[in-house]
Amino acid sequence: MVQSNDLTRRTLLKGTASATALVGIGMPAIVKAQADVIRIGHLTPVTGFLGPLGEFAQMGVRLAAEEINAAGGILGRPVELVIEDSVNPQTASAKAERLIERDKVAMIIGEISSASALAIGQVADRTKTVFINTGANSDALRGASCNPFMFHIEAANSMMVLAVGNYLKSENMIKGKKWYSLTADYAFGHDLFRVAKKFVTENGGEFVGEELVPTDATDFSPYLLKIRQARPDVVASNLAGNQITNFIKQYAEYGLQFPITGFGFDTAVAWGAGKGNFSGIWPLIWHHLVDSPSSKKYVEAFAKKYGKPPENQSWGDYNSLKIVAQSFAELKSADPQKLAEHLRKGAKFDILKSREGYFRAYDNQMVQEMYAVRAKDPDKMKDQWDIYDPLGSVPGPSESLEVLAPPQDGACKMPA
Amino acid sequence: MAVIFLLEQVLNGLLVGAYYLLIALGLSLIFSLGGIVNLAHGAFYAVGAYLAVSLAPWIGFGGAFFASPLLVAFLGVLVERFFFRKFYRADPILSLLLTFGLAMIIEQSLRMIFGAAPLPFSIPPALRGQVFLGDFIYPRYRLIIFGVALAAVTATWFLVYRTAFGRVVRAGAQNPDMVGALGISLQPYMTAVVAVGLGLAGLAGVLLAPISGVHPAMGAEILTAAFVVVVIGGLGSFWGVIAAAALVGVVRGLTIYFFPPAGEASIYLLMALVLLLRPRGLLGERIQKFE
Numbered sequence: 001m002v003q004s005n006d007l008t009r010r011t012l013l014k015g016t017a018s019a020t021a022l023v024g025i026g027m028p029a030i031v032k033a034q035a036d037v038i039r040i041g042h043l044t045p046v047t048g049f050l051g052p053l054g055e056f057a058q059m060g061v062r063l064a065a066e067e068i069n070a071a072g073g074i075l076g077r078p079v080e081l082v083i084e085d086s087v088n089p090q091t092a093s094a095k096a097e098r099l100i101e102r103d104k105v106a107m108i109i110g111e112i113s114s115a116s117a118l119a120i121g122q123v124a125d126r127t128k129t130v131f132i133n134t135g136a137n138s139d140a141l142r143g144a145s146c147n148p149f150m151f152h153i154e155a156a157n158s159m160m161v162l163a164v165g166n167y168l169k170s171e172n173m174i175k176g177k178k179w180y181s182l183t184a185d186y187a188f189g190h191d192l193f194r195v196a197k198k199f200v201t202e203n204g205g206e207f208v209g210e211e212l213v214p215t216d217a218t219d220f221s222p223y224l225l226k227i228r229q230a231r232p233d234v235v236a237s238n239l240a241g242n243q244i245t246n247f248i249k250q251y252a253e254y255g256l257q258f259p260i261t262g263f264g265f266d267t268a269v270a271w272g273a274g275k276g277n278f279s280g281i282w283p284l285i286w287h288h289l290v291d292s293p294s295s296k297k298y299v300e301a302f303a304k305k306y307g308k309p310p311e312n313q314s315w316g317d318y319n320s321l322k323i324v325a326q327s328f329a330e331l332k333s334a335d336p337q338k339l340a341e342h343l344r345k346g347a348k349f350d351i352l353k354s355r356e357g358y359f360r361a362y363d364n365q366m367v368q369e370m371y372a373v374r375a376k377d378p379d380k381m382k383d384q385w386d387i388y389d390p391l392g393s394v395p396g397p398s399e400s401l402e403v404l405a406p407p408q409d410g411a412c413k414m415p416a
Numbered sequence: 417m418a419v420i421f422l423l424e425q426v427l428n429g430l431l432v433g434a435y436y437l438l439i440a441l442g443l444s445l446i447f448s449l450g451g452i453v454n455l456a457h458g459a460f461y462a463v464g465a466y467l468a469v470s471l472a473p474w475i476g477f478g479g480a481f482f483a484s485p486l487l488v489a490f491l492g493v494l495v496e497r498f499f500f501r502k503f504y505r506a507d508p509i510l511s512l513l514l515t516f517g518l519a520m521i522i523e524q525s526l527r528m529i530f531g532a533a534p535l536p537f538s539i540p541p542a543l544r545g546q547v548f549l550g551d552f553i554y555p556r557y558r559l560i561i562f563g564v565a566l567a568a569v570t571a572t573w574f575l576v577y578r579t580a581f582g583r584v585v586r587a588g589a590q591n592p593d594m595v596g597a598l599g600i601s602l603q604p605y606m607t608a609v610v611a612v613g614l615g616l617a618g619l620a621g622v623l624l625a626p627i628s629g630v631h632p633a634m635g636a637e638i639l640t641a642a643f644v645v646v647v648i649g650g651l652g653s654f655w656g657v658i659a660a661a662a663l664v665g666v667v668r669g670l671t672i673y674f675f676p677p678a679g680e681a682s683i684y685l686l687m688a689l690v691l692l693l694r695p696r697g698l699l700g701e702r703i704q705k706f707e
Contacts, residue, residue, distance in 0.1 A: 052533035052631065185677055214680040218628050218637055219435065221428050221558075222672035222679070228553065229421055245534050245629035253539060253555045253627050255546045272534025272629060276544075384536055 037080040038073070038334050040065070040321060041099035043092060043120060044110035044135065046085045049215070049241040052268045053112050053313040057134060058083060059306055060314030061109060064321035067301070074328045079321070092116035096123040096131075106334050107131065109320040112313070114138035114188055121150035130339045132323070134316030137264065138191050142363040143411035149340055151364045153316050153323070153351070155285045157192045158406045161263050163370035164283035165199050166394050168261060171281070173234050175204035180232035180258075182223060182247065184240040185212040188264070192238045196263045200236075208232055213239060220250045228256060237262035244269040252277040267311045270387055276378040278387050284371045286315040286352065289390050295352035309385050319351045354393065355401065363412040367401045369393045424552050425669040431558050433665030434565035435624065439638055440645035440657050441572060442616035448652035448701075449576075449589045449609045450504055455515040456495075457642065458635030459522035460614045464488045464621020465630050466526055469537045477540040481622050488618025489611040496610035501603065504592075519635070526632040539626040561623050568616060569658060575612070576654070585609055644683050648690045650700025659698055 042061050046054035065079045073079060082103045086092035092111065099105045100123065108124065111117040112135030124131035125147040132151045133141065139156045155163070168174050179200055183193040189212070197207060209230050211223060227235055235258045239247055244262070248270065251260065260280030267287060270278045288299045288309040298318065302310040310318070326349065327342050328334050344364065348356040357368035373388035381387060395403045443457045467484035468477070475483060499518070503511040539557045547554045576582040588595045588602045595602055628634065645664050649656030664683050671682035678685075690697060 046532060047527075049633070051527075051633075052531075055532045212677040214677065216637065216640075216680050218634075219432055219668075221432060222425055222669040223676070225421075225424055225428055225553075226673065242534065242629045242631060242633075245631075246627075249538075249627050249629070253544075253557060254553065255555070268533045269629075272536055272631070274536035274538035274626070276538050276541075 036077050038075075038077050038328070039080045039082055039103055039105045040324065041096070041103065041105035041108040042081055042083045042110050042317070043086045043095055043099065043108055044317070045087060045112055045116065047087065050112045050135075052241070052272070053135060053266055053311070054085070056268060056311040056314040057110060057112070057317040059302070060310065060316070060318035061321050063302055063305055063314075064318045064325075066305075068321065068325045074325045074334065075332065077334075079325070086111060086113075086116050086120070089113070089115045089119040093119035093123055096120045097127075100127050100129050105129075106328075107324060107336055107339060109317055109324070110134055111136050114141060114191075117141055117150075118145055121145065121147060124149040128340075129336050130324075130343070132320040134320055135313055138188060139195065139406055140191065142365050142406055143409075146363050146412035146414065148344065148364070148414050151343055151359050151366070153320050153357075153366045155368075155370060155404075156365060156406045157188075157264070158195045159370060159404050160192070160265075160283045160285075161195045161199050162404050163394050164261060164263060164281060164372050165203070167281055167372040167391050168234075169203060173259065173261070173281075174200055177205050177233035178208045178230075179205050179234050179236055180209035180211075180227050180230050181207060181236040181238060182211050182213050182220075183238040184243055185214050186240075188240055189213075189238050192264050196236065196238060205234075213243065215240070215243065217243070218246055220247050221254070224250060224254045224256060227258065228254070232258055234258065235260050238264060240264060241266075241269065245272050248273050248279070249277045252279070266313060267387075268313070270375075271311075271385060275381065275384075279375045281372055281374050281391065282388075284312050284373055285368075286312050287371055287373060287388075287390065288385075289373075289388075290353060290371065290393075291390075292352060292354045294350050298352050315352065319349070323349050323351075355397075357401070360402070360405065361414075362408050363406065363414075365405055367405050369395070369401065370404060420551065422670070422673065425673045426666050427552065429666030429669035430662055431554070431562050431665070432669065433662040434562045435620075436641060436645050436664055437658060437661035438561075438565050438568065438620035438623065439617060439642040440649070440661055441569060442613035442620075443642050444646045444649065444652070444654070444657045445572065445576075445616070446610055446613040447646065448654075449585055450500060450606055451508065451589075452500055452503060452511045452515065453508060454613070455512060455639070456518035456522060457515075457614075457617050458637070458639030459519040460488055460491065460617040460635070461621045461624075461638060462526060462632065462635035463491065463522060464618030465537075465625040465634060466530060466535070466621075467618070468622040468625045469535045469630055472537070477543075477626075484622045485615045485618035488621070489615030492611040492614030493607055495614070496607045500610055501606070504606070519639075523632050523635065530632070532632060534629040534631040537625050537630050557627065564619070564623060568619060572612065572616070573654065581605070581608070641683060644687045648687050648697055650694075650697025652701045653697065653699040656697055656699030663698075 044054045044057045065081050069078050084095045107130040109132050111133050114136040117133045117136035120131050130149055135154050137157045139158050142156050183189040262282050265282040331338050343359045344361045346358050348358045351357045353369045355369050357366050360367050371393050372391040374391055375388050446452055446454050464484050468480040471480040543557050545556045585605050645660045649660030667682050667686050672679040
């Protein structure tokens with residue numbers, strides 16, 4: 001009697017344990033489970049060196065889902081997020097397929113790494129499912145690798161370069177100046193440097209140093225000594241992620257006075273540097289100080305939910321879900337194929353900026369305003385989030401938004 | 417002119433060597449005395465940095481400088497008592513698996529508690545600034561790290577080679593049965609060794625938090641370089657680690673001077689070269705169970 005009791009209990013315990021383990025391994029984080037829901041896949045790296053940004057991406061998309069559901073969902077159906085960590089290109093591709101085949105998501109939002117975005121984009125094209133890229137910058141994704149189902153709310157590298165380049169020109173930091181650049185030694189850095197160098201040399205600047213920095217470098221002191229010897233007029237960063245945090249911390253440590261700028265940037269890496277370390281002029285696709293009514297509302301809602309201001313990465317994922325919700329409502333249907341057509345037809349969206357944005361049909365790039373910021377004097381910072389002043393937006397109010405977009409050089413060939 | 421710049425890189429490389437040494441020293445200590453290859457060493461370095469960031473607003477950087485390595489050392493006592501103790505005589509593969517798992521648990525815990533984004537932390541204003549020697553530039557803070565590293569190395573050397581405590585530990589490393597036969601229990605000694613080793617990792621964490629990004633993967637980032645230093649120096653060799661740390665710092669600096677893309681690869685090339693010429697590392701000892 002006692003023995004059989006014991007056995008049953010053990011079997012039960014074992015069963016529970018293995019079931020728990022299976023759930024832990026196999027099941028993605030489903031935020032809400034209901035029968036008649038619209039499922040949206042969210043796939044972005046939250047571990048690895050892009051993890052800090054991925055975390056903000058998830059915060060943004062969760063807030064959007066919450067707001068959409070509070071307002072009655074899409075076409076009366078609640079939104080359900082299926083959130084996954086994309087890890088690397090192989091995993092990203094496998095998870096994208098699983099989201100589409102098994103979880104039957106209506107579309108996918110996310111990614112930061114250009115290599116993983118390419119992998120997801122290929123799955124999107126094959127399965128005719130819309131994928132909105134919220135963080136990958138490589139121009140090639142909008143060029144030779146473009147396809148009708150991959151959309152980009154994130155700016156291309158060339159847009160980042162033009163956005164900040166504009167301000168550097170007006171500060172007289174390009175013409176006749178000696179530039180020294182540090183570039184992350186992988187695809188993103190190379191792509192960014194290529195565009196940046198073209199811009200700087202075309203505008204009369206000259207590179208006296210162009211260094212490639214391995215992505216696993218944590219100590220920048222040998223580079224800083226070389227910069228000090230070269231005595232450039234401008235130091236430019238084409239670094240990525242945690243590299244930027246390490247670089248600006250050590251630049252301040254060595255007390256170098258040459259002005260810094262950069263072509264790729266995310267606010268999180270500067271927030272993570274600490275007081276007195278951040279300097280220079282940097283480009284951003286959006287920042288929490290953008291002066292538009294919808295932007296202020298978003299910043300307020302985000303701060304209320306998470307206790308800190310939103311970062312530029314959370315902007316992309318938040319807006320992508322909002323765009324999808326608005327499009328489905330306008331279409332009166334959650335059909336993925338129709339969504340792609342609708343987005344490609346130039347529908348306009350409030351993306352928390354003073355002018356509305358739209359995806360252009362040539363390469364599915366969101367055409368939009370961009371910004372530049374200048375680091376604040378450390379003594380004038382009110383708190384740990386208050387690290388820069390906005391320099392305004394580009395293009396100017398009278399210019400076409402298209403002037404920022406990558407050149408339509410024919411590299412992208414969409415099937416008719 | 418170029419010679420001056422080279423000399424500057426060499427001297428700077430020695431400073432950077434101190435940064436590697438602080439992390440590698442504890443790793444080497446735990447390995448040579450306990451036979452455990454501690455893959456979680458970087459994770460304890462990260463814990464040291466996170467403790468510094470969390471404690472500094474309350475007790476200042478100075479307070480955190482002392483409190484955080486002590487807290488990490490106390491964690492070391494627990495880790496030794498509940499985990500390491502079971503693996504001193506086991507197949508090294510087992511302790512590798514154990515410490516690898518421990519590293520992942522610690523890194524993910526940091527991510528869950530503090531988030532993945534780097535935490536802001538700066539050099540305290542009093543320690544900022546640069547020292548100029550002729551045309552050479554040295555950040556004051558890096559000189560302080562150098563000084564602390566020298567002090568830590570000297571103290572560790574004294575403890576292991578000049579005290580009764582150290583004699584027992586060294587005897588235990590060579591012949592634990594004989595030490596036991598003499599009526600000495602090795603357990604408390606090993607607890608102390610692990611506490612000191614991890615305390616050194618914690619110290620490195622506090623010192624480096626102001627000049628590098630404080631994020632959950634910071635330990636994994638630094639661990640490989642620390643292993644390279646230990647391997648070049650020779651497993652189990654105290655002076656080997658010091659020589660290797662200096663060598664790695666200088667070789668990396670010079671490589672970045674001449675060919676920056678190979679900056680990080682250079683230390684692995686150096687390791688391969690040293691292992692080809694001296695399979696046990698620069699000053700490595702013969703260790704029975706790894707032969």
